[in-house]
Amino acid sequence: MAGVLARVPLFQAYRRFGWPKLLPLNITLSPSPRCNSRCLTCNIWMKRENEMTLDEWDKALASLGRAPYWFTISGGEPFMFGGIVELAQLAYEHCRPGIINIPTNSILSTIPDKVERIARSCPESQLIINLSLDGVGEKHDFIRGVPGNFIKFEERLRQLLALRDSLPNLNIGIHSVVSVFSVGHLDELIAYAEQSGADQFITEIAEPRVELDTVGLPITPSPEQYNAAIDRLIAYVESKRYRGVARITEAFRVEYYKLVKRILEEQDQVIDCYAGWASAQIYADGTIWPCCVRADNLGNLRDHNYDFKEIWFGDKIREVRRSIAAKECYCPLANASYTNMLIDPPTLSRVGLKVISPDSIAIRGAGEQGGRGAGEKESLPAHADK
Numbered sequence: 001m002a003g004v005l006a007r008v009p010l011f012q013a014y015r016r017f018g019w020p021k022l023l024p025l026n027i028t029l030s031p032s033p034r035c036n037s038r039c040l041t042c043n044i045w046m047k048r049e050n051e052m053t054l055d056e057w058d059k060a061l062a063s064l065g066r067a068p069y070w071f072t073i074s075g076g077e078p079f080m081f082g083g084i085v086e087l088a089q090l091a092y093e094h095c096r097p098g099i100i101n102i103p104t105n106s107i108l109s110t111i112p113d114k115v116e117r118i119a120r121s122c123p124e125s126q127l128i129i130n131l132s133l134d135g136v137g138e139k140h141d142f143i144r145g146v147p148g149n150f151i152k153f154e155e156r157l158r159q160l161l162a163l164r165d166s167l168p169n170l171n172i173g174i175h176s177v178v179s180v181f182s183v184g185h186l187d188e189l190i191a192y193a194e195q196s197g198a199d200q201f202i203t204e205i206a207e208p209r210v211e212l213d214t215v216g217l218p219i220t221p222s223p224e225q226y227n228a229a230i231d232r233l234i235a236y237v238e239s240k241r242y243r244g245v246a247r248i249t250e251a252f253r254v255e256y257y258k259l260v261k262r263i264l265e266e267q268d269q270v271i272d273c274y275a276g277w278a279s280a281q282i283y284a285d286g287t288i289w290p291c292c293v294r295a296d297n298l299g300n301l302r303d304h305n306y307d308f309k310e311i312w313f314g315d316k317i318r319e320v321r322r323s324i325a326a327k328e329c330y331c332p333l334a335n336a337s338y339t340n341m342l343i344d345p346p347t348l349s350r351v352g353l354k355v356i357s358p359d360s361i362a363i364r365g366a367g368e369q370g371g372r373g374a375g376e377k378e379s380l381p382a383h384a385d386k
Contacts, residue, residue: 001098004069008343011278015325021313023067026279026339028074028292030211031057031087033284035076037105038145039134041179041206043213044076049284052301054083054090059306060282061094070099072335074281074292079108085117092122101128103175106156107149112163119167127167130175130202131157134182136192143181161197174198178229179206183221186229190236202253203233204334205260210295211283223264230257251354252338255347260332269330271344276321279339280312288312293331296320 004025014022031052035045052060071091078084079102088100100122104111119127131153134143140150157172164170174193176182182189193201205226206219221229234257242250262270276290276298283289286301288311298320299311311317323329341347 011274011343015274015277023064023312024278024280025067025069027068028072028281028335030074030281030283032081033076034080036080036107037077040143040181041177041219051284052286054086056306057087058090060301060308061090063306063308064095066096068095068097070101071097072101077105078102079104079111079114085114088118089121092125097125099128100125103130103132106131106153111156112159115160116163119170123169126169126171128171128173129160130173133174133176133189135185136188139185157196171199173200173202176203177206178203178221179219180221183225183229186232205332207331209293211292226264227261230261233257247355248351251351252341255341255351256337259337263330263332267330269327271340273324273336274340274343275336276317276324278343279336290320291333291336293333294329
């Protein structure tokens, strides 16, 4: 993390002056849109793409070197991609990221085996598996569109928590999308997550995305609904006691929740967005995007000999960067927002003050939350794309 913070002023200069040229520190890999969920908040399962092979991913990841600090392997349902273990291993081999984050809908029975293989073969990376949960019991099945999904969620959660005890680099989280369908039972989700034994409970707001084919769908809660939900989430986080790195991660989480409130109210970026500078996404067919909300086609790796740098430092990206810097877009996308907050000095100052304040996030005793002190093996809050 110290290496990431050292790059903060460099990214600030890159965004403002176009120099020094830097590769992104946060990259989402989307190897396939295939999905076995039928969520009310997502239509990505309808898509089919000319997906890159592992050999193609190998070349693309090799071109990134050690620049990325964290990867999110997204979907669709990431574990439906047959080579997900090998893809994570390639990212580890070429980039040695600090974090590999994978969201999952928990349906496939092969998930625990693949998670174990990734964790054991990427020992220097923290592997975060976030299990999606949008309701308790049949509420989850209704929103996810799959009868019996909640039962499978609980089965995978038990299996992965058991694995965690023998894998020091494995972190298990619960992730909820706050949509018009779930905003009314947030307290129930919080209560469930609290007793679940998971290492973290994270949320993000449902929003229209080009990637998910949800532009125009009424899935985002009203600012009033989300403000009430955010106030509840902030109260929940601030009622807990954390130690170690978790003091930092939970402080960032509170900042994210407050940022989303302002974005929805002001309809503005609020803080500078670094999508296109410090964060990016590689889609299944090799197209590079600054983010999955805008999904600007910056170029396709297949047309550039799989060299990420040719696209990232090329001419086509300049207009997109101009547009983002001019605040012609705004959104609460979690993955980009956490990167933006990390590079925003006022946010960093507030986080620092909260971390050192004895009256804010205090030390949590070991033995809580299923026998593990909260915050062990945590990192910056990781986004669960689906």
